[in-house]
Amino acid sequence: MTELLRHPIVMNKLQNEIREILMDKHDINDKDLEKMQYLKAVVKETLRYHAPTPIYNREAREDAKVMGYDVAAGTMILINAWAIGRDSTYWDEPEIFKPERFLNSSLDITGLDFELLPFGSGRRRCPAITFAMANVEIVLANLLQNFDWELPHGIKPEDLDTLELHGTTIHKRNPLFAAPTLCYFKCISSC
Numbered sequence: 248m249t250e251l252l253r254h255p256i257v258m259n260k261l262q263n264e265i266r267e268i269l270m271d272k273h274d275i276n277d278k279d280l281e282k283m284q285y286l287k288a289v290v291k292e293t294l295r296y297h298a299p300t301p302i303y304n305r306e307a308r309e310d311a312k313v314m315g316y317d318v319a320a321g322t323m324i325l326i327n328a329w330a331i332g333r334d335s336t337y338w339d340e341p342e343i344f345k346p347e348r349f350l351n352s353s354l355d356i357t358g359l360d361f362e363l364l365p366f367g368s369g370r371r372r373c374p375a376i377t378f379a380m381a382n383v384e385i386v387l388a389n390l391l392q393n394f395d396w397e398l399p400h401g402i403k404p405e406d407l408d409t410l411e412l413h414g415t416t417i418h419k420r421n422p423l424f425a426a427p428t429l430c431y432f433k434c435i436s437s438c
């Protein structure tokens with residue numbers, strides 16, 4: 248929601264997609280979500296830019312050589328998903344929130360594309376990827392279908408902060424305040 252409020256064009260585009268697909272329907276199901284390609288792109292871009300689990304680890308089971316580095320058995324390896332998601336070797340304009348990069352792209356978050364690892368990779372990757380994605384998508388689709396959102400007290404999108412509190416998982420340092428206006432279906436064509 249913070250990135251959507253910072254990028255009103257993205258918010259508008261996403262809201263249009265959701266409202267066009269759902270019309271006045273309120274029980275969103277997996278078939279509806281499947282059609283919402285821009286919603287999926289927005290969620291992937293958010294996971295790239297704000298990896299919720301920024302660092303996770305592995306232990307080398309045996310001596311290995313990785314990209315010229317000797318890694319001794321028992322070495323703890325920290326995988327920095329946050330840095331991977333912002334690496335300009337792999338991402339065009341990594342510091343820009345741009346969901347369009349995921350449209351017509353096969354890049355996915357399942358752990359097979361090593362430039363995007365918000366859920367980890369391999370045997371110990373997050374077992375709840377489908378559950379987590381469906382929850383984020385359903386909540387976001389509901390919030391944007393039913394409400395228009397504005398920043399309160401004259402705050403401008405460019406003044407909204409994205410400071411994070413670091414830990415095992417990332418949290419916003421300052422809570423987001425946003426003002427919703429209920430949008431009835433009747434107003435949708437003019438919204």
Ligand code: HEM
Binds near residue numbers: 299364373
């Ligand atoms: C957006 C939401 C979530 C993100 C970004 C996320 C991310 C991650 C990551 C990065 C790992 C470590 C993967 C690795 O070491 O390769 C992990 C592990 C795990 N996650 Fe999630 N997760 C999310 C939601 C959930 C939810 C909702 C559940 C449970 C209902 C869950 C359960 C687990 C469990 C049990 C593990 C440990 C797996 C193991 O060690 O074998 N996650 N998650």
